[in-house]
Amino acid sequence: MxxxxxxxxxxxxxxxxxxxxxxxxxxxxGSFIEQVGTYNPMQxxxxxxxxxxxxxxxxxxxxxxxxxxxxxxxxARAKA
Numbered sequence: 001m002x003x004x005x006x007x008x009x010x011x012x013x014x015x016x017x018x019x020x021x022x023x024x025x026x027x028x029x030g031s032f033i034e035q036v037g038t039y040n041p042m043q044x045x046x047x048x049x050x051x052x053x054x055x056x057x058x059x060x061x062x063x064x065x066x067x068x069x070x071x072x073x074x075x076a077r078a079k080a
Contacts, residue, residue, distance in 0.1 A: 001023075001024045001062075001064060002021060002022070002023060002024065002033070002058065002061070002062065002063040002064070003021070003022055003023075003024040003063060003064050003065070003066065004019065004020070004022075004036065004055065004058060004059075004063050004064070004065040004066065004069050005019075005020065005022060005028075005065070005066040005068075005069055006018070006019060006020075006028075006039060006066065006068060006069065007019075007020045007022075007028065007029055007032060008028065008029055014042060015041060015042070016038070016039075016040050016042070017039040017040070017041070018032075018035050018037070018038055018039075019035070019036050019037035019038060019039060019048075019050060019069055019072070020032035020033070020034065020035050020036065021033045021034045021035075021036060021054075021058050021063060024064075034054065034058075036050060036054040036055050036058070037049050037050035037051060037055075037072075039072065048072050048076075050072060050073060050076045052073070052076060052077065052080065055073060
């Protein structure tokens, strides 16, 4: 199964995440198929970017977003 989830980057106490499409069996920070956005929890205000066209393509092909990524997708659609 293919999943859309967060991939942790950055150093200790300074997290930065990539929103990626991965095989669900791959570890959290392992290799990914495609990057579809970013999330920076250290930034104030709007702290994420998502390419909705890529996300829609993967959702149509059966990818399952994590709860966190799904909430970001819903917010991005409301804003667009």
